[in-house]
Amino acid sequence: MEQSFLAWLRGRQRSLPQVAVGIGDDAAVVDWPHSRQLVTSVDTIVDGVDFLLDQHSLAAIGHKALAVNLSDMAAMAADPVAALVAISLSNENATQTAAGIYEGILETAAEFGVAISGGDITCYDGPLAISITIIGQSEPQKAWLRSGALPDDVLLVSGSLGGSILQKHLAFTPRVRLAQQLRDRFKVNAAIDISDGLLLDLDRLCAASGCGIELELDKIPVSEDALALGEQKGSEPLEHALGDGEDYELLLSCSADQAAEILNADLGVPLTAIGTMTSRTGLWSKLPNKLIRLSPRGFVHGG
Amino acid sequence: MEQSFLAWLRGRQRSLPQVAVGIGDDAAVVDWPHSRQLVTSVDTIVDGVDFLLDQHSLAAIGHKALAVNLSDMAAMAADPVAALVAISLSNENATQTAAGIYEGILETAAEFGVAISGGDITCYDGPLAISITIIGQSEPQKAWLRSGALPDDVLLVSGSLGGSILQKHLAFTPRVRLAQQLRDRFKVNAAIDISDGLLLDLDRLCAASGCGIELELDKIPVSEDALALGEQKGSEPLEHALGDGEDYELLLSCSADQAAEILNADLGVPLTAIGTMTSRTGLWSKLPNKLIRLSPRGFVHGG
Incomplete structure (x- = not known):
């Protein structure tokens, strides 16, 4: 699934100026402004703990997966730049489920000017889990601790x-x-x-x-x-x-x-x-x- | 578990010059050299697909989780700088399992000068899964595509x-x-x-x-x-x-x-x-x- 899905995602994503090479190669390439530090964090949300797949919309779940990470950027006073998304889910309706989640992720990403600079989709025998890594930028010594x-x-x-x-x-x-x-x-x-x-x-x-x-x-x-x-x-x-x-x-x-x-x-x-x-x-x-x-x-x- | 585990990890990790603020705050802060692009990728490995928890050592599994991402950096001719680790695993022996995996991750990270700039541990009812995001650096236009x-x-x-x-x-x-x-x-x-x-x-x-x-x-x-x-x-x-x-x-x-x-x-x-x-x-x-x-x-x- 992954290759064709990433091709879909490449087309679906609004291109952002900071992305020099989008997803689809071995890695993405992101331009970085002078004299800025990276502010990085990763958070995972899981069905049954952080949301309920049978009650909540896929877009709402995707929004939450990214928004909890954006909240960490806010807590550091960092400007979010890029996010990498790892989705693990069962085989059943995997493509539709992943696409629905990405709708929510992409809408929130667009709202905050965040590029998706990596994606991985794994089919497995476990609950829907979404891990997002966020990369933000900060002037040196300006991040809130x-x-x-x-x-x-x-x-x-x-x-x-x-x-x-x-x-x-x-x-x-x-x-x-x-x-x-x-x-x-x-x-x-x-x-x-x-x-x-x-x-x-x-x-x-x-x-x-x-x-x-x-x-x-x-x-x-x-x-x-x-x-x-x-x-x-x-x-x-x-x-x-x-x-x-x-x-x-x-x-x-x-x-x-x-x-x-x-x-x-x-x-x-x-x-x-x-x-x-x-x-x-x-x-x-x-x-x-x-x-x-x-x-x-x-x-x-x-x- | 997560807070005390991250405290252990903070102590366990060799400090690297590029890390301005290590894990333990809402996000880590990483220094970034002038005129370098970010090269980013994420990969997940899962028990039963990419390794066998009942046959392979935890350190070997941790090594693989990071090494597949380092291989993507090699394919881009990028210098790996930082990695963020999301581990999902069952409650049983969760701390010992996570620590064993980190032994493998940290050894390989030290070998390649990679800082761990984020970690998340989620207990859930599913197979052991490790998602690692890698961030590398490249001179502009020098990444191999x-x-x-x-x-x-x-x-x-x-x-x-x-x-x-x-x-x-x-x-x-x-x-x-x-x-x-x-x-x-x-x-x-x-x-x-x-x-x-x-x-x-x-x-x-x-x-x-x-x-x-x-x-x-x-x-x-x-x-x-x-x-x-x-x-x-x-x-x-x-x-x-x-x-x-x-x-x-x-x-x-x-x-x-x-x-x-x-x-x-x-x-x-x-x-x-x-x-x-x-x-x-x-x-x-x-x-x-x-x-x-x-x-x-x-x-x-x-x-």
Whole structure:
């Protein structure tokens, strides 16, 4: 299948200026601008874990496969340039399935100016799995790392959180453009995207920076889907916002001055200040008279 | 598993000068030299198809996963720089299995100066599958393509062919260093590596170049494993050399002058002239008094 499929894909792909030699040879050749670093990441999504082949559209699955990787580029403030796609799937309807997935990938790739610079299709006796490698570019020393947060930084979060299982985990917009605007106009000290849950990913950012955080839980933007899910399940919407994950929103640490300027700017995506970085390590909930320690996986009472 | 595994891997990996930010953040950051193009490719290998988990060592499987990609870099005359590794495997002994595979990957990566600039491990209900994306560098317009062969070019092949199933498909040395020497000292017009079989891959090179080939079948270097396999199975060793595939040797098309110089040079790997490119398309066997047409998938008698 692969040769004829790649020929189809070659014709189907909008040609992008950075591609010197497209797919179809032993490898693709991509032009690279002077003085730019590569920012690279790989993520796999699998049927039954990250999506449901019998419920979700192939295009939505393809979108998610690329978008989770674009979210990593956003978290690094990198400009996505090229993606390589490895699809493993069962023999049954393999060509149609792969083509349907590529429709979603190509649409999202076109939206973000990403070239497909490699493809592999493997038929096997296993669940549909899509691994995408993304290659982005960054000016030297300009990529956002998890490790740059400083005590007294304000922590910002984009969008709203929780309840992603209802729709957002498949249909989200990776925050690439937001990151590009912030990078070009402001100074962000550290960033991470929320894939595994606000508290868990925030704990990673704190650990990498050697900081802690005092969160104002009442400031956390709880999504409508978190409210709906709370109603459905009789659970706390805030718990969904803190722990559900797959929000693919950005957590950004920056100085109080920069935070104030960012919050005054119109960036097209809501941003909310939800806490302050501290030199005391750990995750803390700031209440009027005391601090309560939070566990990365949920509340720990007392403290 | 993934976080602690990536921490282990971070410690295990020899640091390479091109890695500005290693794995462990949302993405890795890789320095890139001025005026170099990216050469990119992705390949997946799967248990039961490309290796046998119950027979082959994990390190050998890891070596193969990277080496098939390095072979693509050789076929493009690109210098491999970085690789991203996505492993999907069942939950049982997942950490040990992944670590064993990485031992093989890291050893081969160190041998060729390749940084691991991304990793993803997914537990799922399917066969062990390893997708590796390789990123190489090339001077502009210097990558070897399949499409550059010219009529009257001499076709060279490295090493010897056939019987790879006995051992070579797992244990081969990708021809990266040979390609680098040839690129730096000679002019090669077109190249491809032999993954699916001499005739099939040669047919691809011919099709991309709009050429044909007159092969001298008696010149084709038949490997000892092709002879052994022929003896075992009562088959023709030459047929194994023509069709087995997974030789991961290079087919190189260059002018007669360059071919003569290359054959006189000591490059550490045997090279053999096996035919002449022609303006008449198709694969032909040159016999003293006639030409016999060959099918990419084996002999077609008459013609």
